[in-house]
Structures are given as C-alpha cells and as structure tokens.
Amino acid sequence: MEDISLNGSLAGSSNGFHLPSKIAVVATQRQMRGIAIVGLGYWGPNWVRNFSQANGIERVVCCDFSRERRDLIKSRYPSVLVTENIDQVLNDPKVDAVVVATPVNTHFEIAIRCLKAGKATLVEKPLATSGEQAEVLIRMARERDLTLMSGHTFEYSAPVRKIRELIGSGELGDVLYINSVRANLGMFRRDVNVAWDLATHDISIILMLLGEMPIEVSCQGESHYHDRVEDVARLTLHFANNVIAFVHVSWLDPNKIRHTTIVGSRKMLVYDDTAPSEKVRVYDKGVTKHPYYDTFGNFQLSYRNGDVNIPRIEESEPLKVECDHFVDCVKRGISPNSDGHSGLRVVKVLEAADRSLKNHGQPMPIAAGLRI
Ligand SMILES: NC(=O)c1ccc[n+]([C@@H]2O[C@H](COP(=O)([O-])OP(=O)(O)OC[C@H]3O[C@@H](n4cnc5c(N)ncnc54)[C@H](O)[C@@H]3O)[C@@H](O)[C@H]2O)c1
Structure with missing residues (x-):
C-alpha cells in the first residue's frame, strides 16, 4: 500500500x-x-x-x-x-x-x-x-x-450536474420552488412503497441541488393493489426561507414521466429526463413586484417572457x-459524492414521509442535526 x-x-x-x-x-x-x-x-x-x-x-x-x-x-x-x-x-x-x-x-x-x-x-x-x-x-x-x-x-447524470452548475452560478436566482414528477405503469414492488422506490431519486436530486435538508416533510398516498404498499404518493418538502419542493411519484400512470420544474427568482428551468435530447431548458421568465407610489403598501406585478436557452450537455451514461x-x-x-451520509439524509426524509403518511399527511419535522 x-x-x-x-x-x-x-x-x-x-x-x-x-x-x-x-x-x-x-x-x-x-x-x-x-x-x-x-x-x-x-x-x-x-x-x-x-x-x-x-x-x-x-x-x-x-x-x-x-x-x-x-x-x-x-x-x-x-x-x-x-x-x-x-x-x-x-x-x-x-x-x-x-x-x-x-x-x-x-x-x-x-x-x-x-x-x-x-x-x-x-x-x-x-x-x-x-x-x-x-x-x-x-x-x-x-x-x-x-x-x-x-x-x-441521478447525482451522476449530466443534466442534473448541469442544473447544479446553473443554480450554483446564480443563473436562476434564488430557488423558490421545485416540482418533480416521476411516474410510469409499474414496476410494482412488495417490499417498499412507491416513495421509497421512486422518490428516492427526486429527494437525492433535490438535496444535492439545494445543498440543505428540509425542515419538515409531509406525504399523502394510497395503495390500490397491495395492502399498505402505496402505489401513488405526493411528498412536500419544506425548506428554510419559504423554499418548497413537491414530489409526485406513481406506479400507476399511463405515461413514463420524469419531469422537474425549478422556479427561481430570476429564471425558470424545466428538466425532462425522458426527452431524447435537449433535456434541460432555461426560461428567462419571471415576475417583478413594483410598488404603487400613490397607495402606500400596495404593489403590482409585471411578467417577463424572455428567451428560452437550451444548454449544451455532454451526455454520458x-x-x-x-x-x-x-x-x-x-x-x-x-x-x-453520494456517500453513506448522503444515503442517510435521503432515508431520513423517507422516514419522515412514512410518519406523515400514517398521520394523514401531517407535516413531520426533520432533526436539525442532519442539516447539510
Ligand atoms: N439506481 C437506479 O436507477 C435503480 C433502478 C432500479 C432499481 N434500483 C435498485 O436496485 C435494487 C434491485 O432492484 P431490481 O429492480 O433489480 O430488483 P429485482 O427484484 O428485479 O432483482 C433483485 C434480484 O436480487 C436477487 N436476490 C435477492 N436477495 C438475494 C441474496 N441475498 N443474494 C443473492 N441474490 C439475491 C433476486 O433473486 C433478484 O434476482 C433495488 O435496491 C432498487 O431500488 C436502482
């Protein structure tokens, strides 16, 4: 040695x-x-x-x-x-x-x-x-x-790494919310529910992109084919500073969907992992808040509809x-990069989701010690 x-x-x-x-x-x-x-x-x-x-x-x-x-x-x-x-x-x-x-x-x-x-x-x-x-x-x-x-x-996928780079460079501004959908018909599992099977991917991506743990997690879901093994679930991850992430996972969908939207304060991004190419699109779209000077405390919103940019991504398996x-x-x-601690963080989010599922979607806190 x-x-x-x-x-x-x-x-x-x-x-x-x-x-x-x-x-x-x-x-x-x-x-x-x-x-x-x-x-x-x-x-x-x-x-x-x-x-x-x-x-x-x-x-x-x-x-x-x-x-x-x-x-x-x-x-x-x-x-x-x-x-x-x-x-x-x-x-x-x-x-x-x-x-x-x-x-x-x-x-x-x-x-x-x-x-x-x-x-x-x-x-x-x-x-x-x-x-x-x-x-x-x-x-x-x-x-x-x-x-x-x-x-x-997915932490090793080129589009996800590109998105991380874009967020890190400030291109999107502050991330306001993320919406992620991962659905298909099957494959049903018996040992774990759809959240432990599919949402694992979205959670690991979201934690990597945001670089922090949620404060609390809520989850709703239902089992239709195997007793107490939910085949459809929706998780909500609440982060500090009003950042929120939704994850919808399903084994019961007519289409294969792997679609993530990331809305930032400057720009918005759509990642479609099922697209044959051009999986990531950055939209120069946003909302600006303007104060009304005649009515103190009031404001109006204006909408920006700019260009769509498709970043070049070197695909690799x-x-x-x-x-x-x-x-x-x-x-x-x-x-x-995805070491044991990274695995533990994802499991902690899934555990909180399980607790929430059993309590009709009530938000469950995540221990502060686990924050990244
Ligand atoms: N990273 C990804 O994108 C991804 C995708 C699919 C599955 N997975 C993961 O891969 C794992 C396997 O999933 P799968 O869909 O291939 O499951 P599977 O049920 O199709 O295959 C599991 C295999 O393990 C064998 N096996 C079970 N216990 C064993 C033991 N003690 N010794 C030797 N063989 C044993 C079974 O005979 C079976 O062939 C799961 O953890 C799943 O979450 C990851």
Missing part, C-alpha cells in the same frame, strides 16, 4: 462533488482488481455491463439465488464468474468491492456482511430501510476504513460515471 497526498479532495465530506479544499488530505492507495454484483434482477445487469467494461477490473463475480438470472448473465458476459452463494463472494480475496443490487429490504443485512468481510460496498438506493440501519453502516465503514457509497444514480467514481474512490480511499 502506498500513501498519496490528495491535495484538495473532500475525503471526509458528506456532501457535494469534490470541490477544492484548503485541507490536504492523506489517503491510501488501494487495490481494486475484482468486484462482485449481488442481485441480477432488473437493475443488477446494468452494473455487470459497466464493470465488465471498466478499465483495470480483472474479476467480475455475479451472485444471485436465481439460476435463470445467473444463466442469462453468463450467456451475455461469458468472462464473468457466477455463483448463487454470497459466501463465495465474501471469501474471495480477489474481490475488493461489492455492489448490492438486491431488493431494498435486504440491503442492510447484505451490506453488513460485505463490510464485515472487508469489502468496499456500494448499496443501491435507498441505502437502508431506516436511519438507524444507515447509521450502523456508516459507522462500520468508518471503523473498518472502507468505502461506503449510496447508489444515487450516469451509471458509468457512478461506476468509475466508485472505483476511483475505492482506489484512492476517499469519500464518494
């Missing part, structure tokens, strides 16, 4: 991309020769594809109970190793890291086993099913000096960016 000086990396950071820091951090160069993917259902094969093509990865081990899934993966990627037994993954000295892509209610148990076995661990979203579980994972990873990453894929980032973080021993 070789010590390297990472001048400027946010090794201890719990949020944000690796921005320049004044503190020089010493991290350890580690091996990343082999990786295992546990869970080869709908999503796991995307990880297999990316790691099979990743530079420097000599060994890809794929694990699933299902023989059918293992056979499918082996037929697509003949060079990977397949196993039904996770112990084989955990005892393999050439496997340095594991991606957990199993159903959400198994994340904690499997991630604990990976960390205990000394493997760097990336857990698909959401990190765990409770804040307590997420905290245990964070502590274990820290004590063992292992990388723990949350699979917040978010999962590839995420995959490369994980490998880089493991090798350099640095904290990922």
Whole structure:
C-alpha cells in the first residue's frame, strides 16, 4: 500500500462533488482488481455491463439465488464468474468491492456482511430501510476504513450536474420552488412503497441541488393493489426561507414521466429526463413586484417572457460515471459524492414521509442535526 497526498479532495465530506479544499488530505492507495454484483434482477445487469467494461477490473463475480438470472448473465458476459452463494463472494480475496443490487429490504443485512468481510460496498438506493440501519453502516465503514457509497444514480447524470452548475452560478436566482414528477405503469414492488422506490431519486436530486435538508416533510398516498404498499404518493418538502419542493411519484400512470420544474427568482428551468435530447431548458421568465407610489403598501406585478436557452450537455451514461467514481474512490480511499451520509439524509426524509403518511399527511419535522 502506498500513501498519496490528495491535495484538495473532500475525503471526509458528506456532501457535494469534490470541490477544492484548503485541507490536504492523506489517503491510501488501494487495490481494486475484482468486484462482485449481488442481485441480477432488473437493475443488477446494468452494473455487470459497466464493470465488465471498466478499465483495470480483472474479476467480475455475479451472485444471485436465481439460476435463470445467473444463466442469462453468463450467456451475455461469458468472462464473468457466477455463483448463487454470497459466501463465495465474501471469501474471495480477489474481490475488493461489492455492489448490492438486491431488493431494498435486504440491503442492510447484505451490506453488513460485505463490510464485515472487508469489502468496499456500494448499496443501491435507498441505502437502508431506516436511519438507524444507515447509521450502523456508516459507522462500520468508518471503523473498518472502507468505502461506503449510496447508489444515487441521478447525482451522476449530466443534466442534473448541469442544473447544479446553473443554480450554483446564480443563473436562476434564488430557488423558490421545485416540482418533480416521476411516474410510469409499474414496476410494482412488495417490499417498499412507491416513495421509497421512486422518490428516492427526486429527494437525492433535490438535496444535492439545494445543498440543505428540509425542515419538515409531509406525504399523502394510497395503495390500490397491495395492502399498505402505496402505489401513488405526493411528498412536500419544506425548506428554510419559504423554499418548497413537491414530489409526485406513481406506479400507476399511463405515461413514463420524469419531469422537474425549478422556479427561481430570476429564471425558470424545466428538466425532462425522458426527452431524447435537449433535456434541460432555461426560461428567462419571471415576475417583478413594483410598488404603487400613490397607495402606500400596495404593489403590482409585471411578467417577463424572455428567451428560452437550451444548454449544451455532454451526455454520458450516469451509471458509468457512478461506476468509475466508485472505483476511483475505492482506489484512492476517499469519500464518494453520494456517500453513506448522503444515503442517510435521503432515508431520513423517507422516514419522515412514512410518519406523515400514517398521520394523514401531517407535516413531520426533520432533526436539525442532519442539516447539510
Ligand atoms: N439506481 C437506479 O436507477 C435503480 C433502478 C432500479 C432499481 N434500483 C435498485 O436496485 C435494487 C434491485 O432492484 P431490481 O429492480 O433489480 O430488483 P429485482 O427484484 O428485479 O432483482 C433483485 C434480484 O436480487 C436477487 N436476490 C435477492 N436477495 C438475494 C441474496 N441475498 N443474494 C443473492 N441474490 C439475491 C433476486 O433473486 C433478484 O434476482 C433495488 O435496491 C432498487 O431500488 C436502482
């Protein structure tokens, strides 16, 4: 093992991309020769594809109970190793890291086993099913000096990163509100409701864009097909300074929708992730408040309808960016952008949403200690 000086990396950071820091951090160069993917259902094969093509990865081990899934993966990627037994993954000295892509209610148990076995661990979203579980994972990873990453894929998508850049540069002015819709017909899950499945993406995007935690969260939803597993939900996140975000998620919609509107005090932005190109549009539209000088205290509003700008965005597969980032973080021993703390924050918002759901949409506070 070789010590390297990472001048400027946010090794201890719990949020944000690796921005320049004044503190020089010493991290350890580690091996990343082999990786295992546990869970080869709908999503796991995307990880297999990316790691099979990743530079420097000599060994890809794929694990699933299902023989059918293992056979499918082996037929697509003949060079990977397949196993039904996770112990084989955990005892393999050439496997340095594991991606957990199993159903959400198994994340904690499997991630604990990976960390205990000394493997760097990336857990698909959401990190765990409770804040307590997420905290245990964070502590274990820290004590063992292992990388723990949350699979917040959209934080690695080029349009989302462009939006973050636009907000950061002040282009939109102050963000006033966000409205995000993520809907489709299916895929129904039994272990978690639609908020834990789909809103995880929107929450991670919103927290990253605003750089802060909500003060309180309310949520309403309904289950129509599986008892107490809501298939449609609407979350409201209240932030400081009257900033508000709405998230509508549904497994019961005739159309695939991934649409986010961000209204700023200067400009407004629309992000349509289903658009084949030009996913982000910035509208020079807004409202100006003019005082009436003859009637003290009164005012009138004028509306601005300016140009629409479509920023140039270099598209890349978010999962590839995420995959490369994980490998880089493991090798350099640095904290990922979507680290365990980032996963914990999303889980805390989802927990508050659950409490609100059970209380007919009453707003639930978020502990101040978690603010970013
Ligand atoms: N980041 C994204 O955009 C994104 C998209 C879809 C799903 N996901 C996440 O990926 C994960 C998996 O979702 P999915 O849709 O692929 O689920 P899925 O039900 O289609 O597949 C899960 C697979 O895990 C296997 N499995 C379960 N327990 C196992 C164990 N202990 N050992 C080995 N294999 C086991 C099952 O046999 C199954 O093949 C979830 O956490 C989900 O939230 C992320």
